[in-house]
Amino acid sequence: MAVMDTSLPKIDQFLATLDSAVADGSFVRLALRLPFGADETLKSVDVKPATIRGELKLSFTFHHQTRDLVQNHPPAGAIGQLKRLMEKDFRQAFLFTTAFDLQFDSQGKSPRLKHTEPTSKASASLEHDRAKARPIPAAGKAWLTELGVTGADGTVLKAAGDKFRQINRYVEILGPLLKAIPEDRLRRVVDMGSGKGYLTFAVADYLASKCMLSTEVVGVEFREDLVKFCNETAEATGVSNLSFSQGTIESFDSTGADVLIALHACDTATDDAIAKGIAAGSELIVVAPCCHKQIRREIETSNRGTELDFLMKHGIFVERQAEMVTDAMRAMILEHFGYSTKVFEFISDVHTPKNVLIVGTKTKRGKDASQLRKLADAKAFFGIRRHYLEDVVGL
Ligand SMILES: C[S@@+](CC[C@H](N)C(=O)[O-])C[C@H]1O[C@@H](n2cnc3c(N)ncnc32)[C@H](O)[C@@H]1O
Known part of the structure; x- marks a missing residue:
């Protein structure tokens, strides 16, 4: 695990950890929960790595009340998108890697980060299953x-x-x-x-x-x-x-x-x-x-x-x-x-x-x-x- 720069705001520490996990291949998935944003139809977001036409992308599934929308972003763009979502739309973010899990929670007075044992030690499949099916x-x-x-x-x-x-x-x-x-x-x-x-x-x-x-x-x-x-x-x-x-x-x-x-x-x-x-x-x-x-x-x-x-x-x-x-x-x-x-x-x-x-x-x-x-x-x-x-x- 890359050493975290604890002088950074918690949200940036979380995203920097994600960035390293994507770079070293240990990223499994990410979940955004507890919505509070302006779009009340948006209930949760799940993000996973996917190789699309030979390029690594982060595949976002936006779960709305009546439908799911999928967007694929290059990792750099995805981090910016996640930051906006964590600031404006979701109180909790869960990062799952093969080495550890990391939870970001902004419900209290100040945001908190919590490390736990990894839920999954297996790497994510990079196959883009929607395209395959x-x-x-x-x-x-x-x-x-x-x-x-x-x-x-x-x-x-x-x-x-x-x-x-x-x-x-x-x-x-x-x-x-x-x-x-x-x-x-x-x-x-x-x-x-x-x-x-x-x-x-x-x-x-x-x-x-x-x-x-x-x-x-x-x-x-x-x-x-x-x-x-x-x-x-x-x-x-x-x-x-x-x-x-x-x-x-x-x-x-x-x-x-x-x-x-x-x-x-x-x-x-x-x-x-x-x-x-x-x-x-x-x-x-x-x-x-x-x-x-x-x-x-x-x-x-x-x-x-x-x-x-x-x-x-x-x-x-x-x-x-x-x-x-x-x-x-x-x-x-x-x-x-x-x-x-x-x-x-x-x-x-x-x-x-x-x-x-x-x-x-x-x-x-x-x-x-x-x-x-x-x-x-x-x-x-x-x-x-x-x-x-x-x-x-x-x-
Ligand atoms: C709503 S579009 C659907 C086109 C295509 N099947 C699709 O789903 O993308 C209907 C098409 O049928 C053609 N069409 C309608 N009545 C027709 C007829 N009696 N004979 C030949 N073409 C007809 C129209 O010109 C139009 O291009």
Whole structure:
């Protein structure tokens, strides 16, 4: 242990000890507790060492009431950040090293330091576990940089954090479903309403680099500028199993689409996407819907003055009702066409409020007429004349 300069204020002695522990590799972790700062949502902070792209960083996890935020700092910057947190936000700090533990406590009149035996004699693992766990890592992916998700150094840009998590979560769920499909029936994946191509690139990359498959991935998008940008980006970054087709989902020939995916295709565009998957007999249809305007309009207009009027009074309930009814009916129609369905939240609503995923897996060849009877009952109950998906699948 480095000799402490006891003439320094206690906070500086604590931070100097941390600095030495980081430098000699004995630093295990640090915890900030007993919050008193202006941000009442900030409950605690944990800090651990991590090697990120070959460089030692201190990885901070800020535990807020409803979410965790992670920041990685070089050691020098981290010490300054910790000093501010200890002065303004937390009364206690615990430093754990392989040689000793050190506690800083500013609850009394003057701050105190206390040395104790080490809780852990084992060094911290320097592997950056978050990066390791993701199907699409941030580093080393030129396409992520071109799409504005990561900077040139491979770190996720602040404004793109939610998108990065969304596509990773989507691929995390999609991965095992794709692997369950025999290779000869996994020749083509189509992403409907591909936009700037975040998900399309992610799936193409995952299939090529994690599954070692040459499956072709196609993005369908009506905005010409986005299609041009995505095709140029795929070429420039060497994602060779990927292309983008300009046009509407409705007019796209989906023959041979073994897997149909969509992420936030607006309103009935999600229905058009599902219909294209059903028409192609896709093995797998996975959609995260966006807004639910068509059914919302139907529910709103036909329930004024009925026993459901009390719900229609509040926009938020109409919105939620429309979402549930639209997606539950989509699932029924998929079941009718021989798909086993699961509907669930694929990511926390902190990252996107549009967080429901409908997964349809083709399990039967025939049709299940009982689903249409249930659909008719549900439509009658909610006063819905037609679900747009009925029209596009020819029911
Ligand atoms: C909300 S964005 C989502 C983009 C992308 N899937 C993502 O999550 O990043 C929806 C995209 O679908 C496209 N789109 C909507 N309806 C479409 C249709 N009927 N045919 C083709 N593209 C459509 C829009 O132009 C837009 O780029």
